[in-house]
Amino acid sequence: MHFNKTIPELSVFDIKKSKKFYIDRLGAKIEYERPEDKFVFLSLEGNQLMLEEIHADGWNIGNLTYPLGQGINISLEVTDVDSIYQRIKEHSISLYRDMTVSHYAGANEMIEQKEFLLQDPNGYLLRFNRVGDSSHYRPPTxxxxxxxxxxxxxxxxxxxxxxxxxxxx
The missing domain is CATH 1.20.5 (Single alpha-helices involved in coiled-coils or other helix-helix interfaces)
Known part of the structure; x- marks a missing residue:
């Protein structure tokens, strides 16, 4: 198995509820898990996340209250953002930001992303996106x-x- 150089490990309130959300709702798959540690390693189209249920011996550096992950969003690039969006809508999951096409300034180009954002059951902000062809985009002068x-x-x-x-x- 290939491991990405950066893999977020998210502390979660309930590992069973979180696994169900990521697997059944988002379409992630289990790469491996350690049930005795309430830990799971997930992947979704090359994106990787680790989830571990909060416990007293964990790497807790502050008060862990909902929403977890305040101040960050986790960007997950996928090939078919529309199908994940549709799956979210079918399961009546609230969106933090509805589907939109955004343009971001890159080093030498404008980058076009089709994206939407939602919060997982723990409050982590997830941004699903597909990078489009930015060559046709000309930013306003x-x-x-x-x-x-x-x-x-x-x-x-x-x-x-x-x-x-x-x-x-």
Whole structure:
């Protein structure tokens, strides 16, 4: 089995309820588990998560109350975000954010993602997305850039007119 370099391990309130949600509702599969430790390793299209029920000897660094994972979202890239979205709707699971197409600035391009967000039974925010073809997307030109282009075009026009009428050689 291949292990991703980063694998979130989520502390959960009830391992049985969490497993049911991730497997039956989201379509994840069990890679392995340790029932005596109330631990399970799950995968979904190359995404990997570990779940462990909260216990006194766990790596608890603060007060663990609902919603867990405050301040983070876990991005799960999938090939068919629409089918997972449909499965969620069929099971009447509340969405944190409905399906949308978002554009994010990357290093040298705009990245298009079709995505939706939901919370798992423990409150962790999960963002399911599919990265689309961003080559057709052209971001709007910011106003300050438009102003600079306009000024350059005006200057260029003036210089061309001066050359045309023999004022500049």
């Amino acid at each position: 910011p106003p300050y850039v438009r102003n600079r282009i306009r000024r350059f075009n005006n200057l260029s026009f003036c210089l061309n007119r001066l050359v045309q009428f023999g004022q500049i050689y």
